Amino acid sequence: MGEEIAVVRQATSMSILIVDDEPSIREACADVAQHCGMKARAVATAEEALQILELSAVDILLTDLMLQDTSGLDLLKRVHDSHPDVPVIVLAQYGTIDSAVAATRLGAIDYVSKPFRIEELRARLERVARAVELQQENQLLREQLRTRPGFGGIIGVSEKMQRVYKVIQKVSQHNYPVLILGESGTGKELVARSIHFSGSRKDRTFVPVDCSALAPTLIESGLFGHVEGAFTEVQHGKQGFLEAANGGTLFLDEIGDMPMDLQAKLLRVLQEREAKPVGSTEHRVDVRVMAATNRDLDNAIRTGAFRQDLYFRLNVVQLKLPALRERKSDIPLLVRAFLDKFCDPQLPARSISEEALRWLIGYDWPGNVRELENCIERAVALSSDAVIHVADLPSSLQYPSSGRVPQKDELLPIDELSGRAHPWNWQDHPVPQAQTVSP
Numbered sequence: 055m056g057e058e059i060a061v062v063r064q065a066t067s068m069s070i071l072i073v074d075d076e077p078s079i080r081e082a083c084a085d086v087a088q089h090c091g092m093k094a095r096a097v098a099t100a101e102e103a104l105q106i107l108e109l110s111a112v113d114i115l116l117t118d119l120m121l122q123d124t125s126g127l128d129l130l131k132r133v134h135d136s137h138p139d140v141p142v143i144v145l146a147q148y149g150t151i152d153s154a155v156a157a158t159r160l161g162a163i164d165y166v167s168k169p170f171r172i173e174e175l176r177a178r179l180e181r182v183a184r185a186v187e188l189q190q191e192n193q194l195l196r197e198q199l200r201t202r203p204g205f206g207g208i209i210g211v212s213e214k215m216q217r218v219y220k221v222i223q224k225v226s227q228h229n230y231p232v233l234i235l236g237e238s239g240t241g242k243e244l245v246a247r248s249i250h251f252s253g254s255r256k257d258r259t260f261v262p263v264d265c266s267a268l269a270p271t272l273i274e275s276g277l278f279g280h281v282e283g284a285f286t287e288v289q290h291g292k293q294g295f296l297e298a299a300n301g302g303t304l305f306l307d308e309i310g311d312m313p314m315d316l317q318a319k320l321l322r323v324l325q326e327r328e329a330k331p332v333g334s335t336e337h338r339v340d341v342r343v344m345a346a347t348n349r350d351l352d353n354a355i356r357t358g359a360f361r362q363d364l365y366f367r368l369n370v371v372q373l374k375l376p377a378l379r380e381r382k383s384d385i386p387l388l389v390r391a392f393l394d395k396f397c398d399p400q401l402p403a404r405s406i407s408e409e410a411l412r413w414l415i416g417y418d419w420p421g422n423v424r425e426l427e428n429c430i431e432r433a434v435a436l437s438s439d440a441v442i443h444v445a446d447l448p449s450s451l452q453y454p455s456s457g458r459v460p461q462k463d464e465l466l467p468i469d470e471l472s473g474r475a476h477p478w479n480w481q482d483h484p485v486p487q488a489q490t491v492s493p
Contacts, residue, residue: 068183069110072096073103073117073129074145079168083116083145086175090183098122100129107137113186114179118145118168119157127157134161141182145170181293188259188298208244209391210384214376218245225371226252231324233309233368234346236375239424242346243307245375250303255342258302263295266308273316279331296329296339303342309368310349310360317361324367343368378419378426385415388423392430393442404434406442413444417451 070092072083080096087094092114097103100121106112115133119126130142141163157165163185164178208215225232226249234242243262250260268276279294295304306312312320320343323329329339345368354360378385389406397404406414419425429448437446444452 067093068113068186069093069095070114070116070179071103071106071112073098073100073115073121073126075099075118075120075122079118079145082172083175086172087116087179090176090179092179092183100124100126100132103129104132104136107133107140112137112140114182115140115142116145116179117142120147127160130157130160130162141186143178143182177292184293185298188261208241208248209387210381211387212376212381212384214381215384218373218375221371221373222248222252225249225373227254229254229342230370231342231368232344232371232373234344234373234375236346236348237377237422238348239422240375240377241423242348242375243305245373246303246305246344246346249344250305250342255302259299260303260305261295261299262305262307264307266311273313274319277316278319278329294329294331296323296341297331299341300339301341303344306343306345308347308349309345310347310351310354314359314361317364321361321364321367324364378422382415385426386411388426389414389430392427393434396431396434402440404437404440404442407444410442410444410447413447413451 068091070087072080072087072094074080074083074096075098077098080098084094084096095106097106100117100123103115103117107115117126117129121129126144130144133140133142138161142157142161144157144162144165145168146157146165147168163182166175166178208218210218222245232246232249234245236242246262247260250256263277265273275292275294277295279292279297306320319330323339323341324343327338327340329337351360351365355362355365389411393404393406414426414429421428429451430442432448433442433446437443439446
């Protein structure tokens with residue numbers, strides 16, 4: 055993920071529309087945007103910009119406040135009325151900061167003074183791009199959580215998963231911290247997203263942060279942000295993950311890997327609801343914090359690797375996810391979902407043989423659901439048949455170092471397999487909906 059956790063992926067497909075009547079400014083802005091990985095388009099007039107907005111999708115609008123055919127403020131009003139979801143950055147001539155302030159009141163997300171420094175413009179574009187991608191990702195997740203089977207997109211109808219759904223439904227109605235425990239690959243982040251998008255903050259930002267992926271030298275700046283001049287040779291500020299999640303939810307994955315000095319600062323955020331960017335003063339934040347780990351935090355506390363007071367603050371509600379080997383009756387449902395996910399929609403639907411399904415159920419899945427997903431993706435990629443067979447499965451399943459494959463008669467207690475003929479036909483057996491339990 056790089057030195058700083060990629061909460062939002064780099065803006066490789068972000069589109070930006072630049073409006074300025076000076077050719078040199080248009081060219082400079084387009085160069086900076088393209089250097090940031092954006093698809094840039096530049097025009098000279100407001101009317102051209104409005105035509106493009108009507109005909110094609112634009113993620114960001116960058117406009118000068120002084121245009122020949124109209125004022126930038128007028129363009130901003132028209133964009134705000136017809137395309138309210140498009141964020142606008144304004145270019146304000148030095149000495150016209152009052153106009154820039156007026157633009158922000160009309161809905162502009164940021165402004166840059168002209169003449170501008172390349173580094174400053176690039177920093178502003180990257181910051182807005184991160185915010186836009188977070189918003190797009192959250193909108194997509196909200197739609198997926200509404201339409202996918204199971205509770206909030208989580209697949210499983212076993213008794214253990216029903217207990218998980220009950221806890222999710224209860225804690226989503228409150229804002230206190232939740233500590234999610236479970237082995238790697240059990241879906242801890244998906245549970246955190248389900249809690250967020252089922253609660254009162256569902257229309258606000260959900261920011262996931264992998265603590266194990268943050269470089270030690272950048273972890274404080276990444277979490278809290280920093281102001282301009284906080285570090286040598288750093289000429290612009292940076293928004294931290296706490297500020298990005300303000301009003302929403304911050305999910306700290308692998309919290310057990312967080313350094314001790316930063317644990318103390320996170321504890322203050324939870325206690326005082328205040329955050330301090332590097333080089334600045336403290337300010338209030340309204341963030342719901344959820345954390346997850348696959349480590350034994352009790353043992354980490356005993357060895358001095360984790361603060362006990364932070365553990366108590368995070369552990370208001372504890373939710374432990376079962377390993378996949380503890381809910382094997384959910385494997386047929388998961389396999390069906392992953393087949394639907396990875397199969398080409400233009401081709402006939404794939405199915406899996408009963409023998410291959412027995413092998414999947416007989417395996418212990420040390421990598422849990424993530425490993426199963428990878429297994430099905432590989433089988434779909436390598437199989438030339440409409441039916442997935444044992445030979446299409448990874449060698450670690452075909453030739454397990456320990457254990458054995460259950461015989462057919464051992465599958466009789468599993469409703470999904472009893473009495474079925476070879477091959478397993480998914481179209482005859484749709485994925486059942488998980489039943490949520492009222493708190």
